[in-house]
Amino acid sequence: MRGVPRPLVRVVDLKKWFPVRMGFLASLFKKQQHWVRAVDGVSFDIHRGEVLCLVGESGCGKTTTGRTILRLIEPTSGKVFFEGRNIFELDKEEMRKLRRKMQMIFQDPYESLNPRLTVFDIVAEPLRVHKLADGAELREKVVKALEEAELKPPEAFLSRYPHELSGGQRQRVGIARALVLEPEFIVADEPVSMIDVSLRAGILNLMIDLKEKFGLTYLFITHDIAQARYIGDRMAVMYLGKIVEMGPIEDVISDPLHPYTQALISNVPVPDPDAKRQRIYLKGEVPTPISPPPGCRFHPRCPYARPICRDEEPTLQEVRPGRWVACHLVA
Amino acid sequence: MPLLEVKNLRTYYITRAGPVRAVDGVSFFVEKGEVFGLAGESGCGKTTAGLSILRLLPRYGRIVGGEIIFDGVNILEVRESVFRRKYRWKRISMVFQGAMNALNPVFRVGEQIAEAIMLHENVSKEEAMKRVKALFEKVGIEPSRVDNYPHEFSGGMRQRAMIALALACNPELVIADEPTTALDVVIQGQILDLLRKLREELDLSVILITHDLSTIAELCNRVGIMYAGKLVECADVRSIFKDPLHPYTQGLINAIPSITGPKTRLRSIPGAPPDLLNPPRGCRFHPRCPYATEKCRREEPAYIEVRRGHWVACHMVA
Numbered sequence: 001m002r003g004v005p006r007p008l009v010r011v012v013d014l015k016k017w018f019p020v021r022m023g024f025l026a027s028l029f030k031k032q033q034h035w036v037r038a039v040d041g042v043s044f045d046i047h048r049g050e051v052l053c054l055v056g057e058s059g060c061g062k063t064t065t066g067r068t069i070l071r072l073i074e075p076t077s078g079k080v081f082f083e084g085r086n087i088f089e090l091d092k093e094e095m096r097k098l099r100r101k102m103q104m105i106f107q108d109p110y111e112s113l114n115p116r117l118t119v120f121d122i123v124a125e126p127l128r129v130h131k132l133a134d135g136a137e138l139r140e141k142v143v144k145a146l147e148e149a150e151l152k153p154p155e156a157f158l159s160r161y162p163h164e165l166s167g168g169q170r171q172r173v174g175i176a177r178a179l180v181l182e183p184e185f186i187v188a189d190e191p192v193s194m195i196d197v198s199l200r201a202g203i204l205n206l207m208i209d210l211k212e213k214f215g216l217t218y219l220f221i222t223h224d225i226a227q228a229r230y231i232g233d234r235m236a237v238m239y240l241g242k243i244v245e246m247g248p249i250e251d252v253i254s255d256p257l258h259p260y261t262q263a264l265i266s267n268v269p270v271p272d273p274d275a276k277r278q279r280i281y282l283k284g285e286v287p288t289p290i291s292p293p294p295g296c297r298f299h300p301r302c303p304y305a306r307p308i309c310r311d312e313e314p315t316l317q318e319v320r321p322g323r324w325v326a327c328h329l330v331a
Numbered sequence: 332m333p334l335l336e337v338k339n340l341r342t343y344y345i346t347r348a349g350p351v352r353a354v355d356g357v358s359f360f361v362e363k364g365e366v367f368g369l370a371g372e373s374g375c376g377k378t379t380a381g382l383s384i385l386r387l388l389p390r391y392g393r394i395v396g397g398e399i400i401f402d403g404v405n406i407l408e409v410r411e412s413v414f415r416r417k418y419r420w421k422r423i424s425m426v427f428q429g430a431m432n433a434l435n436p437v438f439r440v441g442e443q444i445a446e447a448i449m450l451h452e453n454v455s456k457e458e459a460m461k462r463v464k465a466l467f468e469k470v471g472i473e474p475s476r477v478d479n480y481p482h483e484f485s486g487g488m489r490q491r492a493m494i495a496l497a498l499a500c501n502p503e504l505v506i507a508d509e510p511t512t513a514l515d516v517v518i519q520g521q522i523l524d525l526l527r528k529l530r531e532e533l534d535l536s537v538i539l540i541t542h543d544l545s546t547i548a549e550l551c552n553r554v555g556i557m558y559a560g561k562l563v564e565c566a567d568v569r570s571i572f573k574d575p576l577h578p579y580t581q582g583l584i585n586a587i588p589s590i591t592g593p594k595t596r597l598r599s600i601p602g603a604p605p606d607l608l609n610p611p612r613g614c615r616f617h618p619r620c621p622y623a624t625e626k627c628r629r630e631e632p633a634y635i636e637v638r639r640g641h642w643v644a645c646h647m648v649a
Contacts (some may be wrong), residue, residue: 053347096541148594166603196372197544198582199599199600202587202598204588221518224588225590226587226590229589230597253590264516265515265590270548271589272572272589272591273569273572275591285486
């Protein structure tokens with residue numbers, strides 16, 4: 001692989017199945033254990049300095065993918081390489097060291113900040129956990145992180161509590177908490193979906209600026225393709241625990257190849273009253289991930305489904321340079 | 332004469348800390364057969380304005396001033412017993428926010444809708460169920476599913492059922508509060524198309540309450556933009572998107588990304604929406620406005636028609 005830069009993060013056939021809770025009687029009579037196949041064989045690379053957007057509807061497995069990559073939950077199978085090392089083979093201490101480099105920004109800034117801690121303690125906590133600073137140095141690092149998150153003047157925020165802040169300010173505290181460890185890779189899970197419309201752009205711009213300044217790499221998880229287009233370089237579209245299409249965002253939006261991506265993009269509302277667009281209708285709704293359809297998981301709703309789609313599961317293939325699709329009709 | 336005219340409506344929530352001026356002098360009208368969008372961020376008073384029209388405010392909510400003229404009658408002066416019989420749900424109905432979760436889980440979906448019909452119209456249960464089936468057909472649910480329970484419906488179907496419930500008594504005006512917000516994109520598109528189809532087929536008037544300007548652009552004829560309990564701008568949908576006059580409207584439009592058009596850097600509006608217990612003096616937007624002057628801090632701007640059909644409350648525009 002000489003000449004090709006090694007990806008910062010490589011995800012190989014990642015699976016996360018959750019057991020469906022059984023009742024007492026069912027467990028006595030040894031009925032078959034059912035599984036929710038939240039993530040069911042997902043592979044992709046994220047290169048240094050890149051923003052990969054993971055896009056899909058609720059329940060498609062995008063959040064579980066993000067959390068498993070950070071090993072916040074253990075996978076059912078598969079590998080995640082960070083700088084070439086499989087993180088699932090690391091012991092507790094090695095993993096703790098690695099966590100410094102991999103951080104997360106959560107969806108809900110109202111729930112992801114401890115309401116009983118001050119802003120100072122929230123942002124200082126990761127430094128204390130990793131024993132990276134104390135005393136004056138700790139304060140200095142916290143102030144700097146708040147400043148980077150554009151909470152100005154940072155000193156004015158140190159002794160405040162989350163409830164005294166607006167949603168946008170809270171999310172900036174969440175960003176400062178992730179930044180304070182000087183990470184290389186950040187998973188951001190719907191970071192602006194709970195924030196007022198007028199403040200969203202500020203958070204997205206901040207994330208873009210921080211990426212440029214510190215050479216960060218993001219996995220940006222969102223259901224909003226317009227947001228993905230704004231912040232991202234490449235996009236992976238998930239459906240029922242699988243990636244169905246992946247490629248540069250502009251290319252995927254202007255020329256989607258998978259029938260599901262086509263439908264998804266045709267239904268995104270556009271803030272322009274003159275835009276006349278033809279929406280693609282899909283039959284039914286997303287089936288349950290407990291017993292996904294055989295063959296291609298999208299076939300019961302696909303307008304172009306053929307017999308092969310029911311019998312055989314398509315694999316994600318590179319059909320053009322950089323464009324990956326899992327569809328029998330495209331390959 | 333418009334179907335609905337809201338004049339200088341003021342609705343406050345009485346709290347221990349004082350009155351929260353959720354709607355503070357709002358005026359707009361809705362023509363027959365049009366979709367009027369009421370847009371703004373969370374806490375701007377748009378839902379309160381909708382609930383005021385149906386007189387469905389929580390106990391601590393009070394309409395302290397203004398008029399709501401529906402088909403020539405000030406419905407704020409109608410007695411509650413008459414309003415309940417002749418107006419609420421009969422002529423004006425609502426699709427509530429997060430309503431897919433508002434169906435009673437222990438009753439069949441069809442029965443719940445039939446109940447509304449039987450309450451308002453003197454019909455037998457058989458007749459009511461027949462109408463529910465017709466309503467299901469109209470909103471795109473298989474009529475045989477009237478006997479299903481809510482848990483047997485998907486999210487999109489439940490939202491369709493709530494729209495059927497709102498249409499149960501053939502109302503003239505439907506207030507739809509964030510009807511697509513909790514739904515996935517593909518289902519959102521279908522619900523928007525359904526609302527558009529119903530408006531055309533039934534000559535229905537709709538007030539669409541949402542924070543999502545893209546939804547407004549897809550569906551509305553005219554739009555009112557609310558900020559901190561006030562309408563700051565109101566015009567036809569094209570003018571709002573192509574030639575917004577109020578700095579807040581301009582700010583909102585510059586702040587939303589799109590999947591079409593050139594990719595330019597978005598601008599966010601500095602600061603955050605104010606606390607309606609103590610709204611700023613003068614223009615409520617002045618602390619966040621890039622053009623604010625001394626006058627904006629001191630004096631509240633009047634809401635005036637600066638062009639035909641285009642109202643704005645801003646000192647800089649007037």
